[in-house]
Amino acid sequence: SETEFANWYRADDGSANMPALNLHFEVARAYGRDMQALHWTPREILERANASDKPLQTFLQALDHIGGYKEDPLRKKATLLAVILRQRPEQFLRVAPAESVPPIIDYHLMRSCLRTGLIRVDDDALRQKLERRELVAADEEWAVRSAAYEAISRTQSLSGKSMGAVDWFFFGARRYCPEMTEPDCARCTLDAVCAHAKNLFQPARRTTFY
Ligand code: SF4
Structure with missing residues (x-):
């Protein structure tokens, strides 16, 4: 019950x-x-x-x-x-050498993609919502999330790194590019190539997907 x-x-x-x-x-x-x-x-x-x-x-x-x-x-x-x-130490699931893990897109990767310029928001209304951290509609969230999926896929194939390595890199980037405090670009490894769209925030939407 x-x-x-x-x-x-x-x-x-x-x-x-x-x-x-x-x-x-x-x-x-x-x-x-x-x-x-x-x-x-x-x-x-x-x-x-x-x-x-x-x-x-x-x-x-x-x-x-x-x-x-x-x-x-x-x-x-x-x-x-x-x-x-x-x-897990028990290695419950085997993964064949030819298999690659797909992107695992959640809030932090969407934020990284938006701020670094890996994805660009051309729709002014959506861009404003992301900057103001306003609730977005399902299709708006999908536009950002699916673009982030594509961007991270391409980052992985262009870098030749595993998805785990790419994800871990961006996970670490959260340290200097946090949600609630000002990004510390000077100490961030992405500074030289970043678009510095620091005002952009991941889509604000309640979801059970991630
Ligand atoms: S350079 Fe600045 S804006 Fe870009 S990811 Fe790093 S902390 Fe964020």
Whole structure:
């Protein structure tokens, strides 16, 4: 029940601080419904993936059918889960040498792409919303996020680095290009090539995709 679910998320002192708990509940139910309908278990999904020629692809395709994952066409949570399962000491998921991990696009990568100039916003109305950190519509968020996906894909192929290395580089860039305080360009490794669009912020939108 929803009450029981809410109790799982209580802090040690009994307080209920989880934001958007209803969204967590809906996603958990969607996950459970699909797993039951498909008669799948997490172990079976992994065993099937690891037994295939393309374990990563097989794993992501399986999650395309499961609530909580299937809604996002860019597969952010599914890909992140795959990376976590692969990097666990147990190496739950095998990834074949020929397989490459797709971009994992969330807030920090969109912010980096916008500020560095990897993507450019030509729509004045959208640009203003991003600068003012106003809520954006679904299609506006998609325009930025899909462009960021493309930009990070190209960055990866042009650099010859793995997606993990590219993601880690931009993850580290958050240190000098944070959300809530002024960017420290002088200490940032991207300073020499950056567009310095410091006023731009990632799309503000409540989502369960990432
Ligand atoms: S150079 Fe400045 S604006 Fe560009 S990514 Fe670094 S901190 Fe952000």
